[in-house]
Amino acid sequence: MKKIEVLIVGQGLAGTLLAFELHLAGVSVRIVNNPKKSTATRVAAGMVNPLVFKRMTKSWMVDELLPVMKKRYRVLEELLRERFYFDLPMIKPLSEQETALWQERKTDERFAPFINEICESSPVDHVFKSNAYGIVKGSGYLKTGLFLDAAKRYFQQKELLIEADFSVQEDDFENRVFQNIQFNKIVFCEGHYLKTHPLFDFIRLQPAKGEVLQIYAPDLSEEYIINRRVFVLPIGDHRFKVGSTYEWKDLTDIPTEEGKNSIVDRLKDLIHVDFSIEQHWAGVRPTVIDRRPVLGKNPQHEHVFVFNGLGTKGVMLAPYFAKQMLWTLMKGNHILPKEVNLQRFYKS
Structure with a gap:
């Protein structure tokens, strides 16, 4: 034995x-x-965001988590001879109130590693007009x-x-x-x-179902993640993962028309560009209460x-x-x- x-x-x-x-x-x-x-x-899209936009705070333990995360994935990339973690900056369109809060945070040394700049216009085309655009650094994604x-x-x-x-x-x-x-x-x-x-x-586990789309949008920039009420994450070849939803009653891994429509509606409020939906997934997150x-x-x-x-x-x-x-x-x-x-x- x-x-x-x-x-x-x-x-x-x-x-x-x-x-x-x-x-x-x-x-x-x-x-x-x-x-x-x-x-x-x-x-999962595998996205990493060091900030919590809702209250404009740092993600829990981000200062300790990020260095360990990046070191470990780099070691595993060498071991497995595969590239699967990518650093990628993020654009957050801001309202007037959010802009004031971001400007305040930008002067706080605790946020310096994560706020790159605040722009008056979007760094990329096809994003709807906002008061300003916050650029996040330290963000990225894992090809899960x-x-x-x-x-x-x-x-x-x-x-x-x-x-x-x-x-x-x-x-x-x-x-x-x-x-x-x-x-x-x-x-x-x-x-x-x-x-x-x-x-x-x-x-006290409180699982939450989430749905994600893969879209093809050949005219949309792949240089940034775009994130407001829905994330748009470039994954290569003009493909993007877009999501997500939260559902606590239906805990199956079956995609729904309701979930797809929710994502598409929010996506159309964020970007104005032609796209086609190529895939639609659903999964259940192991979230604790x-x-x-x-x-x-x-x-x-x-x-x-x-x-x-x-x-x-x-x-x-x-x-x-x-x-x-x-x-x-x-x-x-x-x-x-x-x-x-x-x-x-x-x-x-």
Whole structure:
């Protein structure tokens, strides 16, 4: 029987980044993934925005997250021999009130790394007239599908990936055995499926369905992400990902006409250019009620852990917290930040 240290269930963004952290640290690991289960990562645009436009604040922990994120994706690009993370500035059309707030933030040294300039006219054509245009730096995107596919090939070549369903109801779970592999610890990274997980039903997951379009717009600039009520993200060859929507009742991964119309209506308020819709996707984000990831050890099972709840900021969050999860698994005295520790959901 093969003995390993950590078994990971799920090869979405969380499971993939954690697997690499363990593998590169020399820890024996295997990933179990059911290819029939959908993952929000493949549908997601993979956009990174260091600012929260609604209140014009910095994204949570952005100063700590961004350097770790960029370093890790660059290392993985070299390892996988594939380019999948791209820096790209962002245009935010501004109202008169927003312009005043942006100008105030621009003089604040805490925002200096993320606000490039405020322009009177749009740097690109075909964007509707606004009072001004804020240019964000530090933004970018991850080609999520490309990344997961490259990681999958690597894991398969190293014989680290098992494509199968995993159930805690199996008799061998208590014995820490799966398909003739004995594991010391197990980490569940199953995205929105955590909502019905029998060992983690106390975590207040609030999954949200999101829909995204791919459009072809040959006359639209590919030099910027454009973002106001809807994002327009260049992905190459005059194609753009456009989204998104939020739906909390219909948690299927089936695209809807309502979702498409919502995106198109907002898109037409942002840009005036001919475009055609080429693809339409839907996925369910593993969002936690307090909008923070959830990491840690199950209170009843010493060998059972969770790494989940990355939500809409997953591309930026995953590398940093995968490292935190590594330390949690391998260092018995590592203390997780209270904001992400699953202990916050324990019943009092």
